[in-house]
Amino acid sequence: MDQEREVAALRRMIAEARRGVVFTGAGISTESGIPDFRSPTGIWAQMRPIYFHEYVASREARREAWRRKFASEPVMRAAEPNRGHRAVARLVREGRVSAVITQNIDGLHQASGIPEEKVIELHGNGTYAHCLDCRRRYEIDDLRAAFEREGDVHDCHACGGLIKTATISFGQAMPEAAMRRAETEILAADLCIVLGSSLVVYPAAGFPEMAKRNGARLVIVNNEETGLDDIADLVIHRGIGDVMGGAVGVN
Template identity: 40%
Template sequence: MRMRPTLNWTPTGDLPPGTTDLEPVAEALGTGGVLVLSGAGISTESGIPDYRGEGGSLSRHTPMTYQEFTASAPARRRYWARSHLGWRTFGRARPNAGHRAVAAFQRHGLLSGVITQNVDGLHQAAGSEGVVELHGSLDRVVCLTCGAFTPRRELARRLEEANAGFAPVAAAINPDGDADLTDEQVGDFHVVPCTVCGGILKPDVVFFGESVPPSRVAHCRALVDGATSLLVLGSSLTVMSGLRFVRHAAQAGKPVVIVNRDPTRGDQHAVARVTLPLGTALTSVAEQLGIPGDGTL
């Protein structure tokens, strides 16, 4: 399938209006070599809220910053209490139709790679391979002193033992797996240290105020360079960690197609922004491309 001339359009700085036309997505995928960049919006249908969409968690929740986490023992106690509770719900989330469609596109050879800004592991759970986790994963814990990694399930077991009976009711669960708890609910939650050196444990995710490792950024830039086009799924592109790859693709003359219900910071670089729900949109595109659907894609 050949690209329409509109997908070779050079962005002029004017924002393309949102559309419900899925043809730009289908044509990009039909050409192959598509690099997917996904954000929190692809996981909302799995019950994980996003940050900035309608009802997004930033309207009521301030994420932990790296500086606060490393500087303050009370902040770490608050974080781990909230994250430990949130993990129970977060860890039960399952891939939705959007994740399954991305995995199906990859199985059928239409993708050159998948980069996700999410820390939930749902792309991998749906069957996607070689996913670059731009902001890390909540599945892992790292010691800030010795660098040792621990599976999150092992830390969860230790925290359960150290905080028997800890079961407050959270007001909400956030995209980073953090549960909304009051200071009273956090109480005297006990934080456990690294079993190797006794150092401070941190989830292996990029906190607000922390930088993505340079080697990971370089790898993602190389993926953009090797792609035919960039398909952004469910990201507002508000933070530079994702926006830089959209800009890089546009500067290289590669078409950028965005599927996101709300306007994004990268719209001026896109040839189209589709405003349909991701699960519906990607399932429809799969059907258009003749990818067999059995309820799980």
């Protein structure tokens, strides 16, 4: 099927849906210049991830985690929502999509204009930090200043707990509230559009399959094949911005 027919098919599915959900992975943000994690040229191919238990147990591991975070900040700060993000935002604004479930930590869905309460972040958010104990929020700029001054990030001023970016690290428990919200949205949806996810990271990747098993139509837009391509109603191996922008009418 050529691109024009694929986009037309997606447009029809969106028009016919009563309640859609969008599920996004790193592929939607690579078009904004943010590198992915799992591809052969991704971040984890260049350095080993720091596991949650290592972060908690070792001050040296925490220093290395913060060094990496601050080194990556210029790229993250420069990133802006792209055509794919803007198309999803329009679907939310028009009431065609009830929620965006994302594996991303970059905050670009919120930056595109989607209300905070409509974005379900399964892997947390890297644009701020919080205390692992009392959950007090800390801003990245303040922590960077302390790191540059002292060579370390201090413990929580309020309770003495460890401060960490508000992301879910390898080995860290998934956020229960977000997982419950995602399941509720998935089970209420009659259309699930997957954008830029390889669908290999579980339990998050189980949500699109859950939607399909529950009777929803499943659309996958991703440059590479995924493990759910065989059960999807529509699979498009093209750029997300072009496909979603074309289907929704966003330049």
